[in-house]
Amino acid sequence: MNLKWKFTLFFTAVFSVIFSITAYASYDRIHSSNQALTHNLSTQLIESKANEAGGWLAQRIRELHTISRTPTVVSMEEEAIKKYVTQLSEDMDDYYGNEYGTFGINDFSGLEYITENQTIDVRDRAYFKEMLVTDKEYIFSEPVISKTDSSMITVACYSIYNPEGKKAGFVAASISLDKLTSITENLSFYDGDTLIMDRSGTLYTHGSNSLPPIILENIKDSIPEEESDQVIVEELGDTYTAFYAPIPGSHDWYLCTVVENSRLFHDTELLTSSLSGLWMAMVLIGIVASFFMSSRITRRVSLLSDAMEEVQKGNLDMTLAVRGKDEISQLSMHFNLMVEEIKRLMREVILTQKEKRQRELQVLQAQINPHFIYNTLDTIQWKALSYGADELSDLIQALSSFFRISLSKGEEKISLSKELAHVRSYLEIQQYRYSDILRYEIEGDENIEGALIPKIIIQPLVENAIYHGIKPKLSGGKIRIAAIRRGEDLILEVCDDGVGIDEETLEKLKEDIKSARPKKSYGLYNVSQRILLYYGKEYGLEIKSRRQKGTCVTISLPYEEEEKNAENNHL
Numbered sequence: 001m002n003l004k005w006k007f008t009l010f011f012t013a014v015f016s017v018i019f020s021i022t023a024y025a026s027y028d029r030i031h032s033s034n035q036a037l038t039h040n041l042s043t044q045l046i047e048s049k050a051n052e053a054g055g056w057l058a059q060r061i062r063e064l065h066t067i068s069r070t071p072t073v074v075s076m077e078e079e080a081i082k083k084y085v086t087q088l089s090e091d092m093d094d095y096y097g098n099e100y101g102t103f104g105i106n107d108f109s110g111l112e113y114i115t116e117n118q119t120i121d122v123r124d125r126a127y128f129k130e131m132l133v134t135d136k137e138y139i140f141s142e143p144v145i146s147k148t149d150s151s152m153i154t155v156a157c158y159s160i161y162n163p164e165g166k167k168a169g170f171v172a173a174s175i176s177l178d179k180l181t182s183i184t185e186n187l188s189f190y191d192g193d194t195l196i197m198d199r200s201g202t203l204y205t206h207g208s209n210s211l212p213p214i215i216l217e218n219i220k221d222s223i224p225e226e227e228s229d230q231v232i233v234e235e236l237g238d239t240y241t242a243f244y245a246p247i248p249g250s251h252d253w254y255l256c257t258v259v260e261n262s263r264l265f266h267d268t269e270l271l272t273s274s275l276s277g278l279w280m281a282m283v284l285i286g287i288v289a290s291f292f293m294s295s296r297i298t299r300r301v302s303l304l305s306d307a308m309e310e311v312q313k314g315n316l317d318m319t320l321a322v323r324g325k326d327e328i329s330q331l332s333m334h335f336n337l338m339v340e341e342i343k344r345l346m347r348e349v350i351l352t353q354k355e356k357r358q359r360e361l362q363v364l365q366a367q368i369n370p371h372f373i374y375n376t377l378d379t380i381q382w383k384a385l386s387y388g389a390d391e392l393s394d395l396i397q398a399l400s401s402f403f404r405i406s407l408s409k410g411e412e413k414i415s416l417s418k419e420l421a422h423v424r425s426y427l428e429i430q431q432y433r434y435s436d437i438l439r440y441e442i443e444g445d446e447n448i449e450g451a452l453i454p455k456i457i458i459q460p461l462v463e464n465a466i467y468h469g470i471k472p473k474l475s476g477g478k479i480r481i482a483a484i485r486r487g488e489d490l491i492l493e494v495c496d497d498g499v500g501i502d503e504e505t506l507e508k509l510k511e512d513i514k515s516a517r518p519k520k521s522y523g524l525y526n527v528s529q530r531i532l533l534y535y536g537k538e539y540g541l542e543i544k545s546r547r548q549k550g551t552c553v554t555i556s557l558p559y560e561e562e563e564k565n566a567e568n569n570h571l
Helices: 003-068 072-075 079-096 128-132 179-184 213-221 266-312 326-366 368-386 391-410 416-432 459-473 503-513 522-535
Strands: 103-107 112-114 116-121 138-140 152-163 167-177 193-200 232-236 239-248 253-260 414-416 438-444 452-454 477-485 488-494 540-546 549-557
Touching: 003 072, 003 079, 003 152, 003 167, 003 179, 003 239, 003 253, 072 152, 079 112, 079 167, 103 540, 112 193, 128 138, 167 179, 179 193, 179 253, 193 213, 213 253, 239 477, 253 391, 253 522, 266 326, 326 488, 391 416, 414 416, 414 549, 416 438, 416 452, 416 459, 452 522, 459 477, 459 522, 459 549, 503 522, 522 540, 522 549
Parallel strands: 438 477
Antiparallel strands: 103 112, 103 167, 112 116, 138 152, 152 167, 193 253, 232 239, 239 253, 414 452, 477 488, 488 549, 540 549
């Protein structure tokens, strides 16, 4: 791809990003506004539809109220009631969606007068049992199968009171679910499905057959658990939106309209498609404009690009003529400086490689020297024994052990047992020098002798204890070294009963250890820094001291086990 097209793509990308951000912001705002507007309009629509359904129910309740107050009904005279109910059903069956037998009068005996020649036993009906105990003026039953024509109905029951004001029975009116379904078909919007259901999810219409079973279950699960007079909007996944509106006067019925989002937000999607088309047109215009703009500035950039390709191939003799003071000229000047810097760095790399090879050779030679020293010390020890110089032999053996563990074949970490053996060798050597003033003891649990620790972190603390604690005391002293495990931590302690440190000096010592450039205490600083590098700030040194009482330095490390194939040394 040549430079012109690269610039074209660059300008196109910049233009596209800027325009996309603007387009997305506009789209998001319009989309959100349209969705909110659609929701608001839909909320108002379903609230109005619920009021329509509530108005129809209110008319039926008023009719039942009038019937319950009719003298014929209040009298509870059997023959008069049968004729009255028969005529009432003939006049009003159509309003309730039934062919006949809409109304019934019940005197709490369980027998309901339907026509002059027909009574039905409703003692097994839940609504009959509820009317016996309820204080409500009227109730609606859950859907039941009609005992007159086997159709699905809900029964509206209205209390009848005798002249003394006592409840004497109730008027029952069968409302066909087919009638309720036909009412809801006229209440739908956006070609949605409208249902009537109560808070328990019981359906009072037949319109649910067109909905997928899982959506119907989601509709039931989303019904408000508590009675509310507000319209509720629920998203049913990415496909449907459900609107719930309480139906006035129904106690706990909801008018629920389920609309596919593709229909609900059709106008929004149409607007989005228009914006997408506009965006594509703007991008095409941007590409054309970018092509003409890029051709004006790529000529000199192409020369710079060719020069860079030559350098990439290894030709470091490339230089560019610098003309003018614009950005391309600045790039050309920096290119020339870069080539010179590459040449200088290459010379330095060649020199560094030579020096590295020399140092590797020196290290290889130095690895031979420790073996020579060990062999020589063994020979001297053997000679000392042959001459009966036992103390000298022990001193040489301690020195040999000290050197061996110090080097440890280049390993950075060694077992606790080796570290304590290293300290013991050091103390044995020092005891020959300070036998009259130096005593020591080393305590350690055999179960933790395989713990791994950075090598030579105890010996510098012991050396400090001798030279700054025991030796200035003159009268002799003791150094105690202990290793214990506390949970997941390994605790190492080096304590002495020497001259101790006063509080002011101790604070300066702690600050010196933490500083980047310590003035004193290089041994403590070295140990602290190594622990910090290995394990982080959670671990390190803690120093406690009292003047003329002694000093105790505690090291905290994470407990690590030595590898299984490691040597099994003992304290």
